[in-house]
Amino acid sequence: MTRLLLLILGLSPVVSAQYLPSGSTPPTPNREFRAAWVATVHNIDWPSRPGLSAERQKLELTNLLDLAAKTGLNALIFQVRPEGDAVYESSLEPSSYWVSGKMGRSPGYDPLLFAVNEAHLRGLELHAWFNPFRARATRETSAAPNHLSRTNPEWMLPSGSQIWANPGIRGVQERAIAVMRDVLSRYDVDGIHMDDYFYPYPKKVGGRMVPQFDDSTTYRAYQKSGGRLNVEDWRRSEIDGFMQRLYGTLKQIRPTVKFGVSPFGIWRPGHPSSIEADLDAYLHISADSRKWLQEGWVDYFTPQLYWRIGDRPHSFSTLTHWWAEQNTKGRHLWPGIASSRIESEDDPGRPASEIGKQIGVTREQATGQVHWSFKAIAQDRDGLRAVLANAYAVPAIPPASPWLAQGPAPTAPSFSVQVLPDGRASLRFDRAPSGVRWRLIQLREKEKSPWTSLRPMIASYAEVNLKTAPFEIAVRLIDAAGRMSPPTVLSRQ
Numbered sequence: 001m002t003r004l005l006l007l008i009l010g011l012s013p014v015v016s017a018q019y020l021p022s023g024s025t026p027p028t029p030n031r032e033f034r035a036a037w038v039a040t041v042h043n044i045d046w047p048s049r050p051g052l053s054a055e056r057q058k059l060e061l062t063n064l065l066d067l068a069a070k071t072g073l074n075a076l077i078f079q080v081r082p083e084g085d086a087v088y089e090s091s092l093e094p095s096s097y098w099v100s101g102k103m104g105r106s107p108g109y110d111p112l113l114f115a116v117n118e119a120h121l122r123g124l125e126l127h128a129w130f131n132p133f134r135a136r137a138t139r140e141t142s143a144a145p146n147h148l149s150r151t152n153p154e155w156m157l158p159s160g161s162q163i164w165a166n167p168g169i170r171g172v173q174e175r176a177i178a179v180m181r182d183v184l185s186r187y188d189v190d191g192i193h194m195d196d197y198f199y200p201y202p203k204k205v206g207g208r209m210v211p212q213f214d215d216s217t218t219y220r221a222y223q224k225s226g227g228r229l230n231v232e233d234w235r236r237s238e239i240d241g242f243m244q245r246l247y248g249t250l251k252q253i254r255p256t257v258k259f260g261v262s263p264f265g266i267w268r269p270g271h272p273s274s275i276e277a278d279l280d281a282y283l284h285i286s287a288d289s290r291k292w293l294q295e296g297w298v299d300y301f302t303p304q305l306y307w308r309i310g311d312r313p314h315s316f317s318t319l320t321h322w323w324a325e326q327n328t329k330g331r332h333l334w335p336g337i338a339s340s341r342i343e344s345e346d347d348p349g350r351p352a353s354e355i356g357k358q359i360g361v362t363r364e365q366a367t368g369q370v371h372w373s374f375k376a377i378a379q380d381r382d383g384l385r386a387v388l389a390n391a392y393a394v395p396a397i398p399p400a401s402p403w404l405a406q407g408p409a410p411t412a413p414s415f416s417v418q419v420l421p422d423g424r425a426s427l428r429f430d431r432a433p434s435g436v437r438w439r440l441i442q443l444r445e446k447e448k449s450p451w452t453s454l455r456p457m458i459a460s461y462a463e464v465n466l467k468t469a470p471f472e473i474a475v476r477l478i479d480a481a482g483r484m485s486p487p488t489v490l491s492r493q
Helices: 054-071 111-121 170-186 216-224 231-253 289-295 316-326 352-365 374-378 381-391
Strands: 019-021 033-038 075-081 125-130 134-136 156-159 162-165 191-194 203-205 208-210 258-261 368-371 415-419 425-429 436-444 463-465 472-479 488-492
Touching: 019 415, 033 125, 033 374, 054 111, 054 374, 054 381, 075 111, 075 191, 111 125, 125 170, 162 170, 170 191, 170 231, 216 231, 231 258, 231 289, 289 316, 316 352, 352 368, 352 381, 368 374, 374 381, 415 488, 425 472
Parallel strands: 033 075, 033 368, 075 125, 125 191, 191 258
Antiparallel strands: 019 488, 134 162, 156 162, 203 208, 415 425, 425 463, 436 472, 472 488
């Protein structure tokens, strides 16, 4: 957000206290969710290959986080359960092959703990991303003895080259909920995220979409127990029930955590009328995503709108507008943008400028966007970083989620400033009140200078040393629901 460096230091000698309360009012910070997915499956984004040393993995991840902050992002969605495994220390599921090089073998550190801590040091939110039902992304690697495909083979649902855990089995659903509950209980993540994989995607054969799985045994068991729904309605009811129970479980553990889902971008063909698609996500993968949004079972909704603005059968702008109309509970709408389709086989002619235009569209009808995936930013496809530098030139913090608020909003904080012998300012804070998650510091170098914002810092820090001693310093508190306090402003005398 600024080139001024934040140094988290211990107590230092001081010259004198030269800052007093000021009547200035700094500008209210902009609000926008600016994120990217970081996929671990198939080493799409991180790490660069399985089995690297812990030191190399950490270096790659810190470089990724540095670039995310430099690009102007304020959040990352980090994949921690690609295929019934764990990119973190877990007693429930084996360590991921994509990290350690062998499923079940420890990488020598806790990747999620490291990612959370390092992201927060850079003022980035870190959302843990789970695949609830994909059990194996490939059959070319071996499953660990404690992998669910080995412990519960009766749950498995083969689908092409992959294997699913059958979403229609209640034990499968409860296992996924237990895994997410475990992570939320032990890690300081800012959000829990799921993508578009519910029932397996069909395959187009002879002009029609053909299912790639057989769950007839599970459905017959449902019928024998007295169930009366047809198979399509039954599958949807299982997914709906899972979503509702998951949301309630997460809120019991931490009411302020954000839960988000990123479904296929088209709810159903013909909605709105100009939209066409071979896939009917409602029918083929049993994802009634509009219902989840309208029932309030999500805090943010990230439909994967991976098409161009001018692609009339599935126009990015048309779909963004339609989803905004469906958002009757006022949850966050943060569309997924296919930055990785720049210079890709899927869309070889897509320019980076399309991404800038799509960000502009989201600003008319939504409050953020998520880039699929970080790799496109890392590779700077077609000059994407310059496009994002322009789009994200004005810093922003994530939008507030008032429906998650607990207790009163934060009040203006107390802090002091002392000037060190080398001319830098040292900021010292009182202990943050319960529920406060971040501090936001704004600076004005000279009396007539514009205000600038530093990246948010975790509220537990007691002292921060700035690179200079600016004319004015403002500090605000932000709670876990994103509510922001009025500023306290001190001016150098």
